[in-house]
Amino acid sequence: MRHVFKSTLIAAALFAGSLTPAFAAPETYALEATHTEVVFSWTHFGFSKPTAKFMNAVGTLVLDEAAPANSSVEVSFAIDGLNTGVAALDGHLKSKDFFDAATYPTATFKSTKVDVTGKDTANVTGNLTIHGVTKPVTLAVKLNKIGANMKGVKTAGFSATGQIKRSDFGMGAYVPAVSDEIALVITAEANKK
Secondary structure (H helix, E strand, C coil), X not given: CHHHHHHHHXXXXXXXXXXXXXXXXXEEEEECHHHCEEEEECXXXXXXXXXXXXXXXXXXXXXXXXXXXXXEEEEEEEHHHCECCCHHHHHHHHCCCCCCCCXXXXXXXXXXXXXXXXXXXXXXXXXXXXXXEEEEXXXXXXXXXXXXXXXXXXXXXXXXXXXEEHHHHCCCCCCCCECCEEEEEEEEEEEEC
């Protein structure tokens, strides 16, 4: 579940990248999976804060630097790509207790609104679908940089944070011992198409 949220956060971060003023027409970017990850964390009986991540996001960002509020993002990722670093925990999170990856193999995020909050920040709201349930989610996004990467390709980099309740998506197993609140931290790069 946290992995899905992370992917969503990554998408939101890409949208926020549209905050820098410019005079060009909107440009289309593709998420770069190697440098994009959605990390989610939760509390485990109050003892620890485990993390998991998704690094398999696929998506498109339409970035309007002149009018950032007109930007948009769509992201999807395979639940099977969830990784905690512990195989047994990965399997449990993918099971029917949580994501039920066999029944709901993909999570998606589609932005619906970008509210510019500063020179390089925005709140990106969109519809997150996980476990067959769609709910609105808002991410606080920061544009880190727009420029040429080491291969000379125009790239936009973002960071984003957010929080969701997994029970909102039908994944309430073990609450409250395993926290309902899931913290999302996303970092993303997108390359101009």
